[in-house]
Structure formats: structure tokens, C-alpha cells
Amino acid sequence: KPLLEIRGLTAVIAESKQQILKGVNLVINQGEVHAVMGKNGSGKSTLSKVITGHPDYEVTGGSIVFKGENLLHMEPEERSLAGIFMSFQSPIEIPGVNIVDFLLMGYNERRKKLNEPEVGPLEFLQILSSKLDLVNMKSEFLGRNVNEGFSGGERKRNEILQLAVLGADLAILDEIDSGLDVDALRDVGKAVNGLLTPNKSILMITHYQQIFKIIEPTFIHIMDDGRIVKTGDIGLAKVLDKEGYKSFSVP
């Protein structure tokens, strides 16, 4: 049984009713890494936001089933509790809020919903320390405030740390490689790899193929005009490299 099954998904912008997704089909099984590529404006971010239930969009047709349940009947929060994690292309800055406090808040919020006892700051620091190695981060980083003055690499690290702490069966990573230099890209890629276990799945949106040297995709999808127009394995990346997106455009 697939982890995530999207069939004929159509969606509009809630405010203007402009159609963005025009029939997306996508099946993700446990342990698979799916990369979504495509021109700017092809609907990649919209697809990931619709999966998480972002209020800016309205689903007008099709289905999304996650672990056998109809995701479209679930609130964004329920989707996250069900095991979907999403990192945003433009994460928000939360001035004055320390990373540890922020992560602890999210961690305890989740535990409360799951009827598990909350953990205190000291216990949490231990949990966090065990994750730091996994995502290849120094403990000094924990002294920072959320996204305040973060470099692109630090933002991504913070997201991956959040993913490591909260855990997820499906991690949706939008523009995983944007704004990263080669070193940061390698670090973030390694961090994501550190979290990959045979039962975790990833949907990553990317513009560059360098990341595939670090996180090997099971499938690459090309999106154009609100649809997935081509799916292939790593070989598709080589075709893209030579021909660009033009040969994959909806006529």
C-alpha cells in the first residue's frame, strides 16, 4: 500500500480561484525519495502546500490518500500529526525566540496531541543533543534565535533539525538547495541522509542536480503547468542537463 497516493489532483488559489494544479498524479511508497523539478511557476510549491493543507489553496478535484486515509478531510495540524513534515521555501523569522525554545514548543505541542507527557527543558536538551550529530550541527547553533540573521545554509539546517526532532514519515522539502553554497549543500544533504531510514520517504523540490550526488532520488518528476509531465529515474537528470525543460513542456 503506498504511503501517499495523489490522483487527478486539481487546485485553485482560494482568493482568485485561479487554477494552479491541473491534474497531478503521484504515488510515493515507504522509503522512496522523490525529486520534483520544473520551471519557476510550474506549481511545485503549490503541490507541496496543498499536500499540507495550506489555506491559500482550494482543492477542486482528485484525491490525496496518506496511509490509507483521505488527507483532504484533515486539518493541516492533523496532517502533521499523521506524519507529514514540510519545510517552507521562505521560512519565517521569529525575532527573540531561541531555537531550543521554539523546537521544544513544537515538540511538546505534538506530545500533548498524542496524549504523551510534556518534556522539560533539560530532558529536551538531551534529546536535541542526540539529534545534533545526526544532522551534523554544532551545539553553538542552539544559542541562536529562529531564522534571525540566518544564512541560507543555517535556515535549512534549522529546518532539518526541526524535522529530526519532530520526526515524520513523509518529509516535504521545498527548494532544498536554494541559496546554498556547495559546502552548505553537502552538509544539508548529509543531514537529510542521516534521517533517511528504510521506512521514511522524502518529496524534495529542487532546481539543481548537484543534490542528487548526495541524496539519491528513487524517482525524478518534472512539473509543467500544474501537472507532472514526466517521471523517470536518475537518468532523467542527465537528459534535463542536456536539453533543459523545453522538451518537457505542455504544448
Ligand code: ADP
Ligand atoms: P513553483 O514553486 O513551481 O515555482 P508555485 O507553485 O509557487 O510554482 O506557483 C505556481 C503559479 O501559481 C505561479 O504562477 C504563482 O505566481 C501562482 N501562485 C501560487 N500561489 C499563489 C498565491 N497564493 N497567490 C497568487 N498566485 C499564486
Ligand code: MG
Ligand atoms: Mg518558484
Ligand code: MG
Ligand atoms: Mg516554489
